[in-house]
Amino acid sequence: MSEPLHRSDFPHVVSPPTPLEEGIAAPPPKISFNHVSITLNDRPILKDVSFQVNRGQTLCILGRSGVGKSVTLRILMGFLRPEVGSISVDGTEINLLNEDAMNEMRQHITMVFQNGALFDSLTVFENVAFPLRERGSLDDEQIAQIVNPLLEMVGAEDVRNDLPASLSTGRRRAVAMARALASQPEIVLYDEPTTMVDPLIARRLGDLIQRLKSQLGFTSIVVTHDMRFAERLADLVLFLHEGRAAYFGPLRGFLDSRVEEIRRFLEYDAYVIPVT
16 A cells, blocks of 8 residues: 655645635635737637636646647746736736746646656666756755655656656656656646556556645646546546637536537547457
């Protein structure tokens, strides 16, 4: 059985809000997209997309390839700037931040890239330790006390001295998740975490995302094609179709939707190729 996660291991994570007293204003959404549009290489990618995610919620972004799912994450990280619309994190408009301020924001919001984005010349241990060494305030023993439990958490403790090139896709993705958590974020963005991984690793990654939410109150956005994975994780669903938000709301409403594009997506996902 997995050991419970402790909030003291993630000091930057703020506890989910308690029920508000009558007359006290609700806090702003943790993440807010408002009427965002972006064009890349003369092709409109997102068209007037809006959504909000509150602290401790998990949003799954669904849709076919090329509809802007991963672009949405890159906008949140400040890697891309939209032509129209506003994006805020904890009420701070990130479009207005300079690069230094955006780097400060990235200490609280991190991304697990689809390819892992690990450093090929560093061992698994050193990859996970990298954000801690960049901070410069911890000695080797303190770093090891953080990194080793993270590697155990994602099931990569047996490859701590290996180089990323020797690992499977699923193992690299698990190590990338451990490295993201080492930076002690409040928000974690996942870009196709289960693509090209075996079902056992996919289940382990899904279980970890759930634990981070339930035990630590992490806020997450998960880009995925895997509807079964989304059903396990999602509080909210954003379904993108031709660059627009064809649906944003609770998971149940998405599954029950009669919108043609959504029904087609769900039916295609449920189709199993017969074994001959």
